[in-house]
Amino acid sequence: MDTILNYLDKQEKKVIELQKKLVSLPALGPENGGEGEIKKAEYLLSYLRQYPSLIIKELPAEDSRVPSKKRPNIAAILPGKEKDRTIWIVSHLDIVPPGDLSLWESDPYVLRQEGDYLFGRGVEDNHQGIVSSILALEAFINTSTEPTTNMGVLLVADEETGNKYGLEFLFKYHKELFTQKDCFLVPDFGSKDSDLIEIAEKGVLWLRIEVLGKQCHASTPEKGINTLVASSDLIMRLRRLYKVFDRQDPLFSPPISTFEPTKKEANVPNINTIPGKDVFFLDCRVLPSYELSEVIETIKKIFQETEKEYGVKVNFEIVHGLSSPPTDKENEFVKKLAKAVFEEYNTRPKFMGVGGGTVAVYPRKNNIPAAVWATIFGTAHQPNECSSIKNTIKDAKVMARLLL
Ligand SMILES: [Zn+2]
Incomplete structure (x- = not known):
């Protein structure tokens, strides 16, 4: 475990490199006047393909409204000791428009760094999740550590505008990817102190x-x-x-x-x-x-x-x-997440429900446990959206602990 955690502690440059690229590739759905997520997905695909140990699946949904006619979904799976169980970490590729540019202190599509803070559209929602999960994946690969179960990094389209071409599509047309033994982590909601884990939605x-x-x-x-x-x-x-x-x-x-x-x-x-x-x-x-x-x-x-x-x-x-049934707070995966958060952030996270609206609804509808958690400031959809390099790395460490 120490090897992995020490490796992750040294990934500050990697966080900046990935965020810089992701911010420069706006992924807006057609409802928001964009061309979809294809450019961001192609970059991430070529990035992930440098690792031959990963099983990479491209699972695009057809959408005639975008020039590529495709809304990309990517699964990158690192096989673990237990072969019939996967812990999925799902992040979304799409962003929302920057809104009134005069409210931004810098170009929303050019990464700006101030010490530990990164600014730009998407840095929090949901690049932080993308980067943390990729760092955790690389930590296992680059230290030649086999995770206890398969680790699945899932990058989906269309979260901001309804999920029809994203996780909903995958559960409809690629259900063979998932089993009842799997678990989902959705790093797309949380608090700055890392003390909230969402396990239910209205x-x-x-x-x-x-x-x-x-x-x-x-x-x-x-x-x-x-x-x-x-x-x-x-x-x-x-x-x-x-x-x-x-x-x-x-x-x-x-x-x-x-x-x-x-x-x-x-x-x-x-x-x-x-x-x-x-x-x-x-x-x-x-x-x-x-x-x-x-x-x-x-x-x-x-x-x-x-x-x-x-x-x-x-x-x-x-x-x-x-609607979906809640995930039990006594679930083994949820308890392991809370423990991992305590170990990294020294806080006992509170379990909570929200008024509705994350992709966790899809696994939960299929009776697969899902927890929504990340350590974020809550600047999603706002001007000067901001994310912390340190938290991105610590979140990656929490993710790695789930597979150790
Ligand atoms: Zn989001």
């Missing part, structure tokens, strides 16, 4: 709700059916979801499920028309002890009440619905 349910009535002149409301009134009533009735699904789980903050109306589409353009159609959206974050289908059934009943009372028709569409 289910996410987004609904588009359309209320149909009858348009007429505002001076003769009896001739129409005012859908703004019906929608307003419906929105207030939907507050009841908080009472129906009122379980609490202290793992989460807030500890309850939430059901919030959010976006509202424009209805009529003028003041003197009664709207015959209203559309709004509902964002539900549901504790994993409930099924999303139970929530949908209750919502349907509430729709029927409004339909009956106002003579409107309520249609709905599920824009997004995804």
Whole structure:
């Protein structure tokens, strides 16, 4: 173990070299006006190919919207003593746009270093994870140490815009990569003190709700059916979801499920028309002890009440619905991670749940344990995104400890 940890302690230059290159190769999805992740993926592929002991799999998803027609996903596997089990470390290749450039102190696509700090778009989200996992991989290769199980570094596309071409794609079309004995580490959430490990997510349910009535002149409301009134009533009735699904789980903050109306589409353009159609959206974050289908059934009943009372028709569409069971905090892999974090950072990390939204949902849906953890400042998606060289190396040491 000491050989590996000492090796990693000397990798400061490597962190800078990799980050410099990664920052210079922006990987924006087509939704964000980009050409995808192909350039960054090609660089990393050629980098990883210098190691003949790695099994490298290219698993691209087809996407006609980008010039290469490919959204790259890469698996680099170092075989371990136990051959039928892989510890996967998943990072994403894509970034979000830099936003208002005047808020940046330097070019977001040119790495800037100030002592231990690195600045640039993507340095934290998710280059730190990419670099830490590659360093850990190299530590085993360059010290000729065999990991206890296979070590799989997984670099995926499309995390920032829905995962359809990334980890969701891999679990749909390349499920043979994964087994129930595997474990996932997702270094894409955490705290600066390394004291948080995410093991659960609320289910996410987004609904588009359309209320149909009858348009007429505002001076003769009896001739129409005012859908703004019906929608307003419906929105207030939907507050009841908080009472129906009122379980609490202290793992989460807030500890309850939430059901919030959010976006509202424009209805009529003028003041003197009664709207015959209203559309709004509902964002539900549901504790994993409930099924999303139970929530949908209750919502349907509430729709029927409004339909009956106002003579409107309520249609709905599920824009997004995804949930997964939590990973047990008593799971052996999770406990090993907490121990490794304690050994590197001298802190006892707290287990927690979040309101939804990491790639851990895919392994968890398949009953494969997944923990989300990294030591980061929380500057993702912000101007002057920042990451620490020291933490990148320490995170690599935590990763290596999981395989020793
Ligand atoms: Zn991320």
